[in-house]
Amino acid sequence: MSKIFKFLKGISLLVQKPYLINLILKEEGLLASRFKKRFxxxxxxxxxxxxxxxxxxxxxxxxxxxxxxxxxxxxxxxxxxxxxxxxxxxxxxxxxxxxxxxxxxxxxxxxxxxxxxxxxxxxxxxxxxxxxxxxxxxxxxxxxxxxxxxxxxxxxxxxxxxxxxxxxxxxxxxxxxxxxxxxxxxxxxxxxxxxxxxxxxxxxxxxxxxxxxxxxxxxxxxxxxxxxxxxxxxxxxxxxxxxxxxxLSLHEKPNKVFSVTLKREVFPN
Ligand SMILES: C[S@@+](CC[C@H](N)C(=O)[O-])C[C@H]1O[C@@H](n2cnc3c(N)ncnc32)[C@H](O)[C@@H]1O
Missing domain, CATH: 3.40.50.150 (Vaccinia Virus protein VP39)
Known part of the structure; x- marks a missing residue:
């Protein structure tokens, strides 16, 4: 899909379903730059x-x-x-x-x-x-x-x-x-x-x-x-x-590992 087609499709979706604007406003990159501007x-x-x-x-x-x-x-x-x-x-x-x-x-x-x-x-x-x-x-x-x-x-x-x-x-x-x-x-x-x-x-x-x-x-x-x-x-x-x-650093090489035992019990409702 070309960029211009994607843009027009996006606008048309926003007109039909205005609540989709929340997905844009909550995009993590936008939130990150707002946070970095604030602090x-x-x-x-x-x-x-x-x-x-x-x-x-x-x-x-x-x-x-x-x-x-x-x-x-x-x-x-x-x-x-x-x-x-x-x-x-x-x-x-x-x-x-x-x-x-x-x-x-x-x-x-x-x-x-x-x-x-x-x-x-x-x-x-x-x-x-x-x-x-x-x-x-x-x-x-x-x-x-x-x-x-x-x-x-x-x-x-x-x-x-x-x-x-x-x-x-x-x-x-x-x-x-x-x-x-x-x-x-x-x-x-x-x-x-x-x-x-x-x-x-x-x-x-x-x-x-x-x-x-x-x-x-x-x-x-x-x-x-x-x-x-x-x-x-x-x-x-x-x-x-x-x-x-x-x-804070991403994608660190693990320096520890956890082991987990799962034990199921019935929970009375
Ligand atoms: C993520 S859950 C809590 C999970 C719980 N702490 C746990 O770890 O098992 C969030 C809860 O907060 C309640 N909640 C949301 N807004 C609230 C508010 N303004 N005042 C009090 N409780 C609220 C919701 O009803 C929901 O049950």
């Missing part, structure tokens, strides 16, 4: 949590491997951080099936997990099956406190200055990530509290620049040097104590 002096850094002694052997007990699920390495990251930093109070935005909550629960005193309520999800036009899948793995866990509401407005005052680790995994648009990041700062127990964002990468190597822009715009500039992308996972993390890190 010209910022160099993305990576941290290799899976090289830490605490990450030598990790057992994950609740994995659904269903659409949109986090990666095993994302849950493993949360467990390693909770163990290494003796996290007691954990707060997350985004419960969904309760998988992250269930994977963290054995490692902390209290999991607080916030999600839009079923009624709010219904009002947004979500399918019943999607709504019913919420909390599947977390609903019966003793130390999981389910909170319902929109992270944009939810009253955070009972949780202020109490949380050791905050996991932001709700709405992943730039504006929502910026807002959630800003709002979550007040929940930190102290300057050692940790923040983790999901989907800061589009796969385990490539950054997701709209989410990263939300993260860096949501944080005070003084916190920027301590934000790291996590090798082998989709997350970014804010770690207060400086850690050895490397400049």
């Amino acid at each position: 010209p002096n910022l160099e993305l850094q990576e941290i290799d949590v899976f090289a830490w002694p605490e990450a030598q052997q990790i057992q994950l007990k609740t994995m659904s491997f269903l659409s949109g699920s986090s990666l095993p390495t994302d849950f493993a990251l949360l467990q390693v951080l909770c163990s290494k930093y003796q996290v007691e109070n954990y707060f997350e935005i985004g419960t969904w099936r309760g998988e992250s909550a269930a994977n963290v629960a054995p490692f902390v005193k209290q999991v607080n997990t916030l999600n839009l309520s079923d009624t709010q999800l219904k009002a947004l036009g979500c399918e019943d099956a999607y709504i019913q899948a919420h909390r599947t793995f977390s609903k019966d866990l003793q130390n999981v406190n389910h909170l319902f509401g929109d992270s944009a407005h939810f009253d955070l005052s009972p949780y202020e200055k109490q949380m050791d680790l905050i996991f932001i995994d709700g709405d992943h648009s730039l504006e929502a990530v910026r807002r959630d990041t800003q709002r979550m700062l007040r929940l930190r127990k102290n300057e050692n509290s940790i923040l983790v964002w999901h989907d800061a990468k589009s796969d385990t190597e490539y950054p997701r620049y709209d989410v990263l822009q939300g993260i860096f715009e949501g944080l005070p500039q003084a916190m920027h040097p301590n934000v790291y992308l996590v090798k082998h996972a989709l997350c970014a993390v804010y770690l207060p104590a400086g850690h050895p890190s490397t400049k």
Whole structure:
């Protein structure tokens, strides 16, 4: 197809289906250049949590491997951080099936997990099956406190200055990530509290620049040097104590390999 024909075909498709403009506006190259314009002096850094002694052997007990699920390495990251930093109070935005909550629960005193309520999800036009899948793995866990509401407005005052680790995994648009990041700062127990964002990468190597822009715009500039992308996972993390890190690089030669045993169990519904 010639360039001019492709251009005309594109215009005709945009006229017929205007929502396709979103695909253009969300093109990763465009998002990357917008991010670099916004933060010209910022160099993305990576941290290799899976090289830490605490990450030598990790057992994950609740994995659904269903659409949109986090990666095993994302849950493993949360467990390693909770163990290494003796996290007691954990707060997350985004419960969904309760998988992250269930994977963290054995490692902390209290999991607080916030999600839009079923009624709010219904009002947004979500399918019943999607709504019913919420909390599947977390609903019966003793130390999981389910909170319902929109992270944009939810009253955070009972949780202020109490949380050791905050996991932001709700709405992943730039504006929502910026807002959630800003709002979550007040929940930190102290300057050692940790923040983790999901989907800061589009796969385990490539950054997701709209989410990263939300993260860096949501944080005070003084916190920027301590934000790291996590090798082998989709997350970014804010770690207060400086850690050895490397400049983000793509297509590195592997320096470690993981082995996985899959064990299936029936989950009673
Ligand atoms: C990616 S899922 C969370 C996955 C979960 N953390 C895990 O790893 O198992 C995102 C969830 O955030 C919820 N969500 C989206 N926007 C939200 C908002 N503004 N406030 C609260 N929850 C929200 C959605 O209903 C969805 O269940």
